[in-house]
Amino acid sequence: MLPALVPPVISLRAIGPVLILSVTALVLLVIDLLPPRHRKEHLGVVGLAGVVLSLVASLYLWGADEQAFKGMVVLDGFAIFFNLVIGFAVGLVLLLSLDYVRRQGAESGEFYILVLLSAVGMTLMASAGDLIIVFLGLETMSLALYVLAGTFKSRIESAEASMKYFLLGAFASGFFLYGIALIFGAAGSTNLDRIGVALASGAGRDPLLLVGFGLLVVGFGFKISSVPFHMWASDVYQGAPTSITTLIATGSKAAAFAALLRVLLSALRPAQAEWALLLWGLAVLSMTLGNVVAIAQQNVKRMLAYSSIAHVGYILVGVVAGGSLGNASVLFYLLVYTFTTAGAFGVILLLERNGREAVEVGDLAGLASRHPVMALVLTIFLLSLIGIPPTAGFVGKFYLFGAAVRAGYIWLAVIGVLNSAVAAYYYLRIVVVMYMREPEGAPTDVSPSLAGTLAVFVALCGVIWLGVMPAPYLDLAQTALAPLLR
Amino acid sequence: MTLSLVVFLPALGALIIALMPRGDRDETVKRAALAVAVLTFLVSLPLYTGFDARVADYQFQERRPWMPSLGISYHLGVDGISLLLVLLTTFLMPLTLLSSWHAIEKRWKEFAVTMLLLETGMIGVFVALDLFLFYVFWEAMLIPMYLIIGVWGGANRVYAAVKFVLYTLAGSLLMLVAILALFFQHGAATGNYTFDVPVLAQYVMPGGRTQNLLFLAFALAFAIKVPMFPFHTWLPDAHVEAPTPGSVILAGVLLKMGTYGFLRFCLPLFPQASLTFAPWIIALAVIGIIYGAWVSTVQPDIKKLVAYSSVSHLGFVMLGVFVLNAQGIVGGIIQMVNHGLSTGALFLLVGMIYERRHTRLIVDFGGLWKVMPAFSVLFMIVTFSSIGLPGLNGFVGEFLILVGAFQWNRPVAALATTGIIFAAVYMLWMYQRVVFGEVTREENRRLTDLTPREWVVLAPVLLFIVWIGVYPAPFLGLTEASVQALVSQVQAKAAATAALAAR
Numbered sequence: 001m002l003p004a005l006v007p008p009v010i011s012l013r014a015i016g017p018v019l020i021l022s023v024t025a026l027v028l029l030v031i032d033l034l035p036p037r038h039r040k041e042h043l044g045v046v047g048l049a050g051v052v053l054s055l056v057a058s059l060y061l062w063g064a065d066e067q068a069f070k071g072m073v074v075l076d077g078f079a080i081f082f083n084l085v086i087g088f089a090v091g092l093v094l095l096l097s098l099d100y101v102r103r104q105g106a107e108s109g110e111f112y113i114l115v116l117l118s119a120v121g122m123t124l125m126a127s128a129g130d131l132i133i134v135f136l137g138l139e140t141m142s143l144a145l146y147v148l149a150g151t152f153k154s155r156i157e158s159a160e161a162s163m164k165y166f167l168l169g170a171f172a173s174g175f176f177l178y179g180i181a182l183i184f185g186a187a188g189s190t191n192l193d194r195i196g197v198a199l200a201s202g203a204g205r206d207p208l209l210l211v212g213f214g215l216l217v218v219g220f221g222f223k224i225s226s227v228p229f230h231m232w233a234s235d236v237y238q239g240a241p242t243s244i245t246t247l248i249a250t251g252s253k254a255a256a257f258a259a260l261l262r263v264l265l266s267a268l269r270p271a272q273a274e275w276a277l278l279l280w281g282l283a284v285l286s287m288t289l290g291n292v293v294a295i296a297q298q299n300v301k302r303m304l305a306y307s308s309i310a311h312v313g314y315i316l317v318g319v320v321a322g323g324s325l326g327n328a329s330v331l332f333y334l335l336v337y338t339f340t341t342a343g344a345f346g347v348i349l350l351l352e353r354n355g356r357e358a359v360e361v362g363d364l365a366g367l368a369s370r371h372p373v374m375a376l377v378l379t380i381f382l383l384s385l386i387g388i389p390p391t392a393g394f395v396g397k398f399y400l401f402g403a404a405v406r407a408g409y410i411w412l413a414v415i416g417v418l419n420s421a422v423a424a425y426y427y428l429r430i431v432v433v434m435y436m437r438e439p440e441g442a443p444t445d446v447s448p449s450l451a452g453t454l455a456v457f458v459a460l461c462g463v464i465w466l467g468v469m470p471a472p473y474l475d476l477a478q479t480a481l482a483p484l485l486r
Numbered sequence: 487m488t489l490s491l492v493v494f495l496p497a498l499g500a501l502i503i504a505l506m507p508r509g510d511r512d513e514t515v516k517r518a519a520l521a522v523a524v525l526t527f528l529v530s531l532p533l534y535t536g537f538d539a540r541v542a543d544y545q546f547q548e549r550r551p552w553m554p555s556l557g558i559s560y561h562l563g564v565d566g567i568s569l570l571l572v573l574l575t576t577f578l579m580p581l582t583l584l585s586s587w588h589a590i591e592k593r594w595k596e597f598a599v600t601m602l603l604l605e606t607g608m609i610g611v612f613v614a615l616d617l618f619l620f621y622v623f624w625e626a627m628l629i630p631m632y633l634i635i636g637v638w639g640g641a642n643r644v645y646a647a648v649k650f651v652l653y654t655l656a657g658s659l660l661m662l663v664a665i666l667a668l669f670f671q672h673g674a675a676t677g678n679y680t681f682d683v684p685v686l687a688q689y690v691m692p693g694g695r696t697q698n699l700l701f702l703a704f705a706l707a708f709a710i711k712v713p714m715f716p717f718h719t720w721l722p723d724a725h726v727e728a729p730t731p732g733s734v735i736l737a738g739v740l741l742k743m744g745t746y747g748f749l750r751f752c753l754p755l756f757p758q759a760s761l762t763f764a765p766w767i768i769a770l771a772v773i774g775i776i777y778g779a780w781v782s783t784v785q786p787d788i789k790k791l792v793a794y795s796s797v798s799h800l801g802f803v804m805l806g807v808f809v810l811n812a813q814g815i816v817g818g819i820i821q822m823v824n825h826g827l828s829t830g831a832l833f834l835l836v837g838m839i840y841e842r843r844h845t846r847l848i849v850d851f852g853g854l855w856k857v858m859p860a861f862s863v864l865f866m867i868v869t870f871s872s873i874g875l876p877g878l879n880g881f882v883g884e885f886l887i888l889v890g891a892f893q894w895n896r897p898v899a900a901l902a903t904t905g906i907i908f909a910a911v912y913m914l915w916m917y918q919r920v921v922f923g924e925v926t927r928e929e930n931r932r933l934t935d936l937t938p939r940e941w942v943v944l945a946p947v948l949l950f951i952v953w954i955g956v957y958p959a960p961f962l963g964l965t966e967a968s969v970q971a972l973v974s975q976v977q978a979k980a981a982a983t984a985a986l987a988a989r
Contacts (some may be wrong), residue, residue, distance in 0.1 A: 369593075383629065388625050388629060398662070402556075402666045405667050405670055406670045410663065418656070418659065418660075424651060424652060425648065432636060432644050432648070435633065436636045471552065471553035474556075
């Protein structure tokens, strides 16, 4: 007799935040069909409302620790923390986009819908308890981002960004999926907890599993853009609309780290020694290559692309260090990085010269005398990226390197801080240009955008507040991690 | 609350000035900035009057939890080692701002904000008693100085500013790793995870490789800041390119942070390593004394000459600190103050003739005695103070340092003494070429003597130059108790470390 068919527990609560975002995206699809035809900003506003609602739902769910759909979806502090990071990222991106895409003549309903759909994918990745769900979230997010990168259809760089991102991304997804298949073959399950159990009971030496894990790292490495899987980053960051660059740099990275951490901590904890060694190498390569290549960049978006590769290296330092402090510092840094990067890109996005975006370093010359506030704000974001107190970036790095020192990875911390000194050179170059050079040619102006200014202001508050009063948020991250580290 | 007020009053003033409407004339901004600096000085005076010189421990302490889960607290306090440096900072700041009245020609508002933020950072460094808090101030101070050199500096300012930041940052980031390592080692050994300096100073760390490496990481950061001999190359660039107020603050206060760091952190935290490396550091200090003096002699630019003379003078301070006896350290502290006063005054004087002639080359001057008698007299007094003539402040510090050095090793002390002779050579030769003789350039005939504003700037500095020279007891007395405690602490801890190893 066949065993009784037990339907999986369906818990809408566990997928609440994802559900809100999905429904918002669907509502947007409908609103898009209604008049007015030529203005689409209201879609962005509705989308923003959805994001805020999902943030509120996440806050309301804080403290939950449950699994649903046969362990496919997990709603715990960890997921909720990342929901918040992703929610902030997407919210800031929507604010930044409201005026920007219209100014650039590329406003369309799909833009906002796709941003929301990518947010659905990201949130799902943070809650995934199963490799299949990780993949589902990853693809939902990525497909939306591929299209969004090509929003400026008429510009060749935007099309190139989209194409490149798609081709390489599809390739990485292939690796990822193949890795899942091999792991399934070795462990007999795609559920993270059950892989962990299989691993602990001696399957750890299974070459299938190790190869499968290696392939997963390739897939994740692509999404977080760590060296040597970073090749796409500079062109995509440069070509994509600046607000989408922000989304790729913040939200998608946070989501990929969420899934990576969960896979490492739930499924692969018994093999920590092996993957820590691997990630050690990736961290050093990413920090060093990212910073060194960034020095040579003349385009601010490209420079920030390499800087983001370097920051992935710093974050990986925390992953390698592990433990409560190491992982909490990763979570904290992702929060900090979201505000800092969104702010830096936000300022760049608000500047224009000769009716186009001011993205060359030279465009910023003399900004301090024409727009002192903008120059000051950008300087604060850059200082946070360098890691100068009292900005949040300093505290973030302090936690990351502190965790590394505690775990005995002194050399990794030394390499990290020396890299920070190298990084200071190219970030300060922008400050030099803004404060110490005279402008040449047409003036660079700030385009008046209430929403954009608001986004930059929110990011600025985040960077300063997290820099001055970081303790509660690190504690929050540690609480969020507790169930995963049991 | 006094200390918090002294630290954050300038920052508050900076905020208010930043929020002042754009339309305001520079004159309003200047007055506001000066008022804030004077007020800060007045607020810092109770530190002097209320300080009990018999107590070696920290006074005016303030302590509040900041990040309790990591053992980080907001902990401030002063003792005999830091008190004079705090007062030096609050004393020099109003004078510096007053000297900038015409020297700074553009963006006065930004300048005032930057200077006041810098003051908060500098005072914070001297009074922070939590390693994390100290590091925050230490790094935060970097950016204002960078902007002062880079925005208001001379022709090659960007290069100098970036070099300054990268040098300092490279050193201090390694110190950050060492701070973390110390934190975790102390926590693991005692179960008390804290960044509190007085608590960490109680901890007897096992001697050997770890302690040596930690010492070296701290020492590198401080040695770059001092700057000690092979790490000094950023200093001449920074000084030459910086505007007059930047140079005054750089020489007067910023360089003291390195030597202060050695005293406050390296000696009590790593006593064993300090003893191990003392001969090497003294060797570098003596090389710095002599090398700085020689290089000064051949400089054509007055400002560069004074910059290299700083390398020489700070070498004396380092010598005093690392002979590790009370005379040497007290002398070192007084010499820090003296150097701040006399080199600060030298930069002020150079700035005054630069404002008139827009050149700082020695060959462009000559015969100033005839056209600017008052200036020449003050310049002479400051020159003598810098050389270390008895009766002026420089003598007191250098004498005590040499007394300390003689107890440590006679040949070394003798070698260091030659530095004073060379100092007389380069300073007097420079003074002679600038001031004496006939007026060699026509432009110099029309130079005006000191204005009342310049008198106001210089008079207080000269007052202290003479006061410390004639009657140094009140200043020495402030530091002695704390220095004695420091010396016995270093010896006791080094002995305890040795006992630990012998067990």
